Amino acid sequence: MEYISNIIFALILVIGIVFFARNVKKLIRNIQLGKEVDVSDNKPQRWKNMVKIALGQTKMVVRPVPGILHILVYVGFIIINLEVLEIIIDGLLGTHRIFADLGVIYDVLIASFEILAFLVIISVILFWIRRNVIRLKRFMSPEMSGWPKNDGNMILYIELVLMCLFLTMNAADFQLQQLGAAHYVEAGTFPISQFLVPILDGMSAQTLIIIERTAWWLHIVGILCFLNYLYYSKHLHILLAFPNTYFGKLGPKGKFRNLDAVTQEVKLMMDPDADPYAAPAEDAGEPGKFGASDVMDLSRVQLLNAYTCTECGRCTSECPANLTGKKLSPRKIMMDTRDRLEEVGKNIDANNGEFVDDGKQLLGDYITNEELWACTSCNACTEACPVSIDPLSIIMDMRQYLVMEQSAAPSDLNNMMGNIENNGAPWPFNQMDRLNWKDES
Incomplete structure (x- = not known):
């Protein structure tokens, strides 16, 4: 019977990790529905970008207030969860504060964990006020209603509860240490939770043990639940920001990707020895689709972008089209791409690993032509994104499909394209008349 709690803990830990691994496998499967793209170039620069942007949070502090608050939550949550290692070992072996033998080092660690936990609580409260009291405009957009709004708040509540449980656990533990309770070795310093001790004064050792054990169990189970909640939340970026910044675009932001099929067609047209009426080679495959109309037409990096989106709205708040009242929201582009990809993934799950045409696609059912043509291709959205997401690449690929597959460009x-074809310039003037203006001066 003395090992029953250890067995229960081990089962909960295994279930949490297995469920998380299953979701990661599904996530990778969905991303691999996209087209392969070569991102093996310039690895030193890619590693540098990942360290600087994902780990160093350099693009977050462009807006100092949310940037600093985010860094506090990010650093605090990551470092505090180092204690999860001790909790796991204690849970499996039935020990208590197994790292207490580290002495002064352990005291410093616990103290720093508590200070960071307090700073996380302050930051989370301020984030909640910004979203729900001040109601910043970028959090009030139409795409942020319903689940996205609830998800943003849910994460704040979870982080607040986990930090409070951590401090409550430490306060009860500290009190038990002072009472000399068995199994509670004197270890750690508690600069924050010591202020909760007066609330616990007068309680019996048994009551304190119940409080400490309850907070301990809820804290670790809460972390495992949070880990598995990530897949369904915008906070998946906690994990994906690192690969996303590594695979981010390295070339000039204004440089667009040429389709190989179009390039080959142009080369054929420019070759004086080529026979334009010649039949294609026998081993030539079917010509690929020009551009993208659904998530399977996008690249794996673009699909990774969609899953990494933090829904922070910095892209949309910088978008000149959105600021002038156009329908386009780069954030919505990414959210729609992710939602459609999830829909396709569920379709595959429901049909034994095969995608069955559902009569829907990203273009039209999620993203409208009006949104795509509102884009000025200025790259403000990609510049503003704190985790190197590129909404513009998806917009341009879908525009390409509209132009080259559906001839659905605006009049x-x-x-303009007709003028370029006929006159060699965007204007409706014959080439012979281009210099007429000089005779009028």
Whole structure:
């Protein structure tokens, strides 16, 4: 019977890790539905970007207030969870504060954990006020209603509860140490939780043990639940920001990718010896789709981008089209891409690993032509993103599909392209008349 709690803990730990691994496998499967893209170039720069942007949070502090608050939550949550290692060992072996033998080092660690926990609580409260009291405009957009709004608040509540449980556990533990309770070795310093001790004064050792054990169990189970909640939440970026910044675009932001199929067509047209009427080679595959109309037409990096989106809205708040009242929201582009990819993944799960045409696609059912053509391709969204997401690449790929597969470009654009084809310039003037202006001066 003395090992029953250890066995229960081990079962909960295994269940949590297995469920998380299953979700990670599903996540990788969904991302691999996209097209392969070569991102093996310039590895030193990619590692540098990952360390600087994902780990160093350099793009977060461009906006100092949310940036500093985010760093406090990020650093605090990561470092405090180092104690999870001790909790896991204690849970499996039935020990208590197994690292207490580290002495002064352990005291410093516990003290720093508590200070960071307090700073996380302050930051989370301020984040909640910004979202729900001040109601910042970028959190009030139409795409942020319903689940996205609830999800943002849910994460704040979870982090607040976990930090409070951590401090409550330490306060009860500290009191038990002072009472000389068996199994509670004197270890650690408690600069924050010591202020909760007066609340516990007068309680019996048995009551304190119940409080400490309850907080301990809820804290570790809460962390495992939070870990598995990530897959369903925008906070998946906690894990994906690192690969996303590594695989981020390295070339000039204004440089667009040329389709190989189009490049080959142009080369064929420019080759004076080529026979334009020749039949394609026997081993030539079917010509690929120009551009993208659904998530399977996008690259794996673009799908990784969609899952990494933090829904912070910095991209949309910087978008000139959105600021002038256009329908486009780069954040919505990423959220729609992720939602469609999840829908496709569920379709595959329901059909024994095969995708069955559901009569829907990203273009039209999620993202409208109006949104795509509102984009000015200025790259403000990609510059603003704190984790190197590129909404513009998805917009341009879908525009490419509209132009080259559906001939569905706006009339002004069709006129311009017709003028370029006929006159060699965007304007409706014959090439012979281009210099007429000089005779009028």
